[in-house]
Amino acid sequence: xxxYKALNLSGFFALLCLGLCLLGxxxxxxxxxxxxxLEGKTVEHFNGTFTHAQFxxxxxxxxxxxxxxTGRYRAxxxxxxxxxxxxxxxxxxxxxxxxxxxxxxxxxxxxxxMLCAARCSDATDCIAMQRWQSDRTIQxxxxxxxxLAVLFAVGSWMQHRNRRPSDVASPP
Numbered sequence: 001x002x003x004y005k006a007l008n009l010s011g012f013f014a015l016l017c018l019g020l021c022l023l024g025x026x027x028x029x030x031x032x033x034x035x036x037x038l039e040g041k042t043v044e045h046f047n048g049t050f051t052h053a054q055f056x057x058x059x060x061x062x063x064x065x066x067x068x069x070t071g072r073y074r075a076x077x078x079x080x081x082x083x084x085x086x087x088x089x090x091x092x093x094x095x096x097x098x099x100x101x102x103x104x105x106x107x108x109x110x111x112x113x114m115l116c117a118a119r120c121s122d123a124t125d126c127i128a129m130q131r132w133q134s135d136r137t138i139q140x141x142x143x144x145x146x147x148l149a150v151l152f153a154v155g156s157w158m159q160h161r162n163r164r165p166s167d168v169a170s171p172p
Contacts (some may be wrong), residue, residue, distance in 0.1 A: 008159050014152035024142045031044045032131045038123045040069065041101050047075070050110060055087070065096055076105045081126050082116045089115045098139040101126060 001106070048065045051073065056074035060079030067074065078084055081104045089110055094104030098108035098116070101123060107118035 010152045010159060011156035013061045014156055015151050017149035017152060021078055021142055021145045023150060024138070027138050029144065031135045033081055034131065034134070035074055035127050036130050038101060038127050038130075043099050043106060043122055046074070046076075046096075046098050048075065048096060050090060050092060053078075053087075053090050057077050063090070063096070063098075065069055066097075068095075075103065076108075077103055077119065078108075078116055079106045080104055080130070081120055082106050082108075082118050085117055086113070089113050093119070096099055138160060 046065065046067075048067045051064045051066050053063050055063055061077075061084075063076045063078060065074050065076065066072070076098060081101060084121070091110060094110045096108060096110050099106045099118070104126075105116050105145040107114065120129045
């Protein structure tokens with residue numbers, strides 16, 4: 001029987017991490033079935049004028065475009081289903097051709113130079129890729145929690161083993 005009052009701080013953290021691992025176990029047993037809002041969408045083409053780009057985390061960002069026929073602006077996201085090959089090739093005012101799935105860019109090119117490459121080819125492929133990525137991310141975090149639980153348990157055992165007899169509380 002575990003006496004919770006007898007646990008040191010490392011032992012408490014070991015139990016906490018192990019409890020969180022157990023709470024996350026159903027996620028490992030039942031993988032993601034989300035469609036990420038892509039079910040039934042088709043790959044579309046867009047031709048227009050590139051106006052500017054905003055990037056937040058290095059390559060993840062937004063491409064702002066202007067439709068040459070209607071004059072309306074439209075934003076496309078880069079980074080989930082594609083990656084940016086050459087950011088310096090994004091020149092304002094030049095014609096941009098892109099393929100997209102919803103508002104997510106698959107490929108883009110300016111003046112015939114490919115600047116974005118697709119990570120998936122259609123909605124089914126993109127859904128499968130995003131499910132795999134989300135499941136792998138969850139597996140990674142649960143594995144890290146388990147490793148932390150083991151490390152804290154070893155630390156708790158080492159503290160318990162190295163304590164002096166005077167540190168042990170006598171039973172009432």
